[in-house]
Amino acid sequence: MPVFDLSQTPLRELNSALHTLGAGANDTAFEVVNPRGHHAVAVGIDTSVVVEIKGSVGYYCAGMNDGGTVTVHGSVGPGVAENMMSGTVIIEGDASQYAGATGRGGLLVIKGNAASRCGISMKGIDIVVKGSIGHMSAFMGQSGHLVVCGDAGEALGDSLYEAKLFVRGSVKSLGADCIEKEMRPEHLAKLAELLGKAGITDVKPEEFKRYGSARKLYNFNIDNADAY
Amino acid sequence: MSYHNPFTPPRKSATFDDHTLAEIRRAAATGIYDIRGGGTKRKVPHFDDLLFLGASISRYPLEGYREKCDTSVVLGTRFARKPIHLKTPITIAGMSFGALSGNAKEALGRGATIAGTSTTTGDGGMTDEERGHSQTLVYQYLPSRYGMNPKDLRRADAIEVVVGQGAKPGGGGMLLGQKISDRVAQMRNLPKGIDQRSACRHPDWTGPDDLEIKILELREITDWEKPIYVKVGGARPYYDTALAVKAGADVVVLDGMQGGTAATQDVFIENVGMPTLACIRPAVQALQDLGMHRKVQLIISGGIRSGADVAKALALGADAVAIGTAALVAIGDNDPRWEEEYQKLGTTAGAYDDWHEGKDPAGITTQDPDLAARLDPIAAGRRLANYLKVMTLEAQTIARACGKNKLHNLEPEDLCALTMEAAAMAQVPLAGTSWYPGKGGF
Numbered sequence: 001m002p003v004f005d006l007s008q009t010p011l012r013e014l015n016s017a018l019h020t021l022g023a024g025a026n027d028t029a030f031e032v033v034n035p036r037g038h039h040a041v042a043v044g045i046d047t048s049v050v051v052e053i054k055g056s057v058g059y060y061c062a063g064m065n066d067g068g069t070v071t072v073h074g075s076v077g078p079g080v081a082e083n084m085m086s087g088t089v090i091i092e093g094d095a096s097q098y099a100g101a102t103g104r105g106g107l108l109v110i111k112g113n114a115a116s117r118c119g120i121s122m123k124g125i126d127i128v129v130k131g132s133i134g135h136m137s138a139f140m141g142q143s144g145h146l147v148v149c150g151d152a153g154e155a156l157g158d159s160l161y162e163a164k165l166f167v168r169g170s171v172k173s174l175g176a177d178c179i180e181k182e183m184r185p186e187h188l189a190k191l192a193e194l195l196g197k198a199g200i201t202d203v204k205p206e207e208f209k210r211y212g213s214a215r216k217l218y219n220f221n222i223d224n225a226d227a228y
Numbered sequence: 229m230s231y232h233n234p235f236t237p238p239r240k241s242a243t244f245d246d247h248t249l250a251e252i253r254r255a256a257a258t259g260i261y262d263i264r265g266g267g268t269k270r271k272v273p274h275f276d277d278l279l280f281l282g283a284s285i286s287r288y289p290l291e292g293y294r295e296k297c298d299t300s301v302v303l304g305t306r307f308a309r310k311p312i313h314l315k316t317p318i319t320i321a322g323m324s325f326g327a328l329s330g331n332a333k334e335a336l337g338r339g340a341t342i343a344g345t346s347t348t349t350g351d352g353g354m355t356d357e358e359r360g361h362s363q364t365l366v367y368q369y370l371p372s373r374y375g376m377n378p379k380d381l382r383r384a385d386a387i388e389v390v391v392g393q394g395a396k397p398g399g400g401g402m403l404l405g406q407k408i409s410d411r412v413a414q415m416r417n418l419p420k421g422i423d424q425r426s427a428c429r430h431p432d433w434t435g436p437d438d439l440e441i442k443i444l445e446l447r448e449i450t451d452w453e454k455p456i457y458v459k460v461g462g463a464r465p466y467y468d469t470a471l472a473v474k475a476g477a478d479v480v481v482l483d484g485m486q487g488g489t490a491a492t493q494d495v496f497i498e499n500v501g502m503p504t505l506a507c508i509r510p511a512v513q514a515l516q517d518l519g520m521h522r523k524v525q526l527i528i529s530g531g532i533r534s535g536a537d538v539a540k541a542l543a544l545g546a547d548a549v550a551i552g553t554a555a556l557v558a559i560g561d562n563d564p565r566w567e568e569e570y571q572k573l574g575t576t577a578g579a580y581d582d583w584h585e586g587k588d589p590a591g592i593t594t595q596d597p598d599l600a601a602r603l604d605p606i607a608a609g610r611r612l613a614n615y616l617k618v619m620t621l622e623a624q625t626i627a628r629a630c631g632k633n634k635l636h637n638l639e640p641e642d643l644c645a646l647t648m649e650a651a652a653m654a655q656v657p658l659a660g661t662s663w664y665p666g667k668g669g670f
Binding site for chain 1: 259372373376377378379381416417418419422423425427431432433438441442444445448449450451452
């Protein structure tokens with residue numbers, strides 16, 4: 001298994017190696033040591049490669065991941081797995097703001113807490129946070145699922161489209177056009193599936209509440225101006 | 229002898245003119261602000277207020293059609309491994325599939341390719357048609373990230389990080405529900421028929437320090453191949469240009485308030501931002517102060533209509549220009565041949581700006597299949613190519629008259645200004661003097 005020591009090797013060499021893996025490549029697993037808060041670590045992966053990062057990283061780790069399985073044994077800076085297309089990104093520690101921003105697919109698991117704007121403008125990604133999330137999370141969320149085992153900060157789901165939000169703990173406040181919705185059997189099943197994929201076994205789907213769009217701001221109406 | 233009061237004709241207010249009165253009544257009746265396409269319609273100081281001096285005894289001209297006048301430009305020479313080589317410095321600005329029909333996007337790609345220049349995607353992502361028909365395609369990276377994916381990022385020839393645009397610096401966009409066809413909805417991951425808001429700032433970065441890291445990520449994902457542009461609306465051109473350079477841009481795109489939009493509030497278009505003419509010199513000054521003029525290229529857009537405008541922008545220090553509205557006109561927008569239908573829509577050819585409604589008789593700003601079919605992309609592409617070539621030739625004609633064997637050798641010294649405002653903004657002397665406002669010595 002190739003090991004990239006980012007205290008010795010330029011970031012460019014790591015990302016370049018990850019981008020040149022064609023079908024049938026011999027190396028399908030990489031280890032990154034001493035990431036030392038580097039930005040843009042393991043970005044633009046487009047195969048099913050496995051990357052283990054031993055330490056904490058800066059901005060945009062695993063950005064635009066498409067098929068890779070990236071695990072960070074540490075915490076991550078802003079924009080982890082931003083615009084992910086497919087694959088899995090697992091954060092053993094905490095995540096800074098914009099985690100999973102605009103993600104289109106795949107699964108992002110954050111075992112610690114996530115800061116503000118988690119899942120902002122999400123477009124199909126599934127995000128599971130074992131801890132709590134900060135304010136303005138899932139802002140303008142279009143599709144996908146955000147599962148929060150802890151609490152959510154202010155203005156959850158502001159200007160939400162069709163993303164589905166599940167929160168087990170308290171929600172400090174809901175954003176414009178975001179409401180609590182009925183938890184139906186299909187939602188419980190989806191929750192169970194996502195918790196299972198994230199390896200979370202100590203909480204039950206029935207302990208969550210579901211939030212979604214009231215769809216009142218879908219077409220402009222001047223009398224809604226004070227809601228914006 | 230009796231005295232009769234003389235007739236005094238009714239006097240309308242300059243402040244409350246007919247347009248203003250109509251707008252107050254419209255707002256009162258509908259309860260919504262006016263949304264429209266295009267750029268500012270108010271008169272602002274522009275390239276028309278500048279003139280070239282031409283050669284005389286102190287310098288000699290080049291022979292038209294005979295002596296070479298190079299028009300080529302290379303964009304992205306700072307960091308990109310594969311800079312863009314264009315035959316003409318006139319590029320096609322970003323316009324989205326969604327705002328424009330598929331045929332219109334294809335026509336832009338075809339025309340630009342024949343003329344040897346680039347075209348640009350817009351909000352909503354890249355379509356196979358425009359990639360296929362555009363030899364050089366710039367991929368816009370926008371706040372909404374509608375349609376954004378790494379495959380398209382990699383198959384682009386350059387990436388343009390859009391921070392703002394001249395029609396609405398500081399504003400986002402809105403594609404109203406009536407233009408959301410099945411295909412547009414699918415590309416944007418949203419239900420059909422709902423209004424699609426485009427955010428006014430990026431979801432995962434704020435400020436120049438973050439932008440530097442974002443550009444690093446984009447370069448790493450694309451293996452440092454693609455030139456990275458940063459596009460800003462004309463608001464604080466000196467600082468925006470300096471910060472874009474600091475963040476690592478290869479190219480700065482600066483769009484003045486005459487630059488068009490697919491749909492924004494009229495109050496925004498008419499009251500926010502600066503005229504294109506006022507933006508160029510501060511941006512060039514920032515590049516010069518940083519020692520980056522001609523190393524980081526500057527593309528100017530917003531109201532470019534002719535080869536004279538191109539030559540003036542380049543003389544003031546730009547490396548290239550971009551056209552949007554003019555390109556749409558070249559392919560058929562607002563053509564008087566559709567006058568009868570414009571009348572039915574309550575407008576007239578030359579004034580039609582309800583691009584967001586999707587009813588464009590010319591088949592350009594629409595997703596209606598019947599209307600879109602009116603535009604033949606091959607013929608329209610040819611018209612655009614003709615127009616681009618004419619503009620290039622016009623610019624060459626002026627450059628030769630100024631004794632320049634390359635368009636980029638045009639300089640402020642070749643210009644004079646017709647008005648005090650233009651002299652101040654362009655920092656070239658008022659015609660017949662050696663002075664402009666701000667120069668001192670008055």
